[in-house]
Amino acid sequence: MTAEKKQLDWGSLGFSYIKTDYRFRARWSEGHWQPGELVDSEIMEVHEGSPVLHYAQACFEGLKAQTSPDGRILLFRPELNCQRMAQTAERLVMPEVPEALFMQGITECIRANKAWVPPSGSGASLYVRPFLIGLGENLGLRPAPEYEFRVFVAPVGPYYKSGGLSLISLAVTDVDRAAPKGTGRFKAGANYAGGLMATQLANQLGANEALYLDAGERRFLEEAGSANIFLVMKNGKFVVPESESILPGVTRRSILTLAEDRLGLEVERRPVDLRNEIENIDEFGACGTAAVISPVGKVFIDEHWHHFFGDGEEIGPVTEQLYDVLTRLQKGEEPDSYGWTIEV
Numbered sequence: 001m002t003a004e005k006k007q008l009d010w011g012s013l014g015f016s017y018i019k020t021d022y023r024f025r026a027r028w029s030e031g032h033w034q035p036g037e038l039v040d041s042e043i044m045e046v047h048e049g050s051p052v053l054h055y056a057q058a059c060f061e062g063l064k065a066q067t068s069p070d071g072r073i074l075l076f077r078p079e080l081n082c083q084r085m086a087q088t089a090e091r092l093v094m095p096e097v098p099e100a101l102f103m104q105g106i107t108e109c110i111r112a113n114k115a116w117v118p119p120s121g122s123g124a125s126l127y128v129r130p131f132l133i134g135l136g137e138n139l140g141l142r143p144a145p146e147y148e149f150r151v152f153v154a155p156v157g158p159y160y161k162s163g164g165l166s167l168i169s170l171a172v173t174d175v176d177r178a179a180p181k182g183t184g185r186f187k188a189g190a191n192y193a194g195g196l197m198a199t200q201l202a203n204q205l206g207a208n209e210a211l212y213l214d215a216g217e218r219r220f221l222e223e224a225g226s227a228n229i230f231l232v233m234k235n236g237k238f239v240v241p242e243s244e245s246i247l248p249g250v251t252r253r254s255i256l257t258l259a260e261d262r263l264g265l266e267v268e269r270r271p272v273d274l275r276n277e278i279e280n281i282d283e284f285g286a287c288g289t290a291a292v293i294s295p296v297g298k299v300f301i302d303e304h305w306h307h308f309f310g311d312g313e314e315i316g317p318v319t320e321q322l323y324d325v326l327t328r329l330q331k332g333e334e335p336d337s338y339g340w341t342i343e344v
């Protein structure tokens, strides 16, 4: 376990899998979690009948570790990822990963791969991917007899090809993501398989990512394929769309606090009828662990592109300030009065 940094061109990393040295795994069987361990092989051997393979009994989380200017490795609100994984597990009839095991898994995996944690100021971070899958001999539709909780990490750069704080575009397609009482507000792997086609259609339209409206009426704004949405209205209000079928993002929750506390904005969480309100939107943005804060310059809807702030070619001031405040906190570049960052 050498702590000497890997020789990577940190500044040119994209969002891709890179094999690091260790991963953490723990098995659940006969009603109990067994002790977890670090392993070096990235290959998993699983039974062909495993419910994860047929019935998508799988969920995951995503968070980032970043190096502060004084060399500490920081996680951002990992307890919220743990809580969300527990909620998802319950919805998918899987055993909950106890907080102690979740934290052990992510911290041991990060420490063991310290050489892969991007240095402060590199613009890169270490993406942490905890996941939980249903394994074992099975055929009928029932919960798995065994589970594995596993964590791997990979150094990453910006999620969207445009990189850093730069403009992206989204497209509304005719593919829905999540039904009101379905699994949309949980981080179930199946949600993402169902979204691949929308992403593909959006990409064909020249957009970075799909934008979803509610599946019931196809009117209300939901979220993007891998990020939540925030809006700055022309009246100055900061709005996040409310819906029971969107992922409750850690980033969204955090920027709601920051918009109110640090930017002094009036914030609202409410349903947003996109077509009715589109002319009143000044800044349109996407937010998430991978997306960080991504200004959305234009959205494709009803066969045409709608442009936002500065004809879709400029980044709005609120988006820019939020990016600044959030990323400085996450990277430990300013004191964290919220207690959101945790040292690994």
Ligand SMILES: Cc1ncc(COP(=O)(O)O)c(C=O)c1O
Pocket (backbone or CB within 6 Å): 062, 223, 224, 225, 226, 227, 228, 247, 248, 249, 250, 251, 252, 287, 288, 289, 290, 291
């Ligand atoms: C569908 C979806 N919505 C929203 C988010 C944002 O959630 P978070 O801020 O917790 O990363 C993600 C993940 O990044 C996501 O996959």
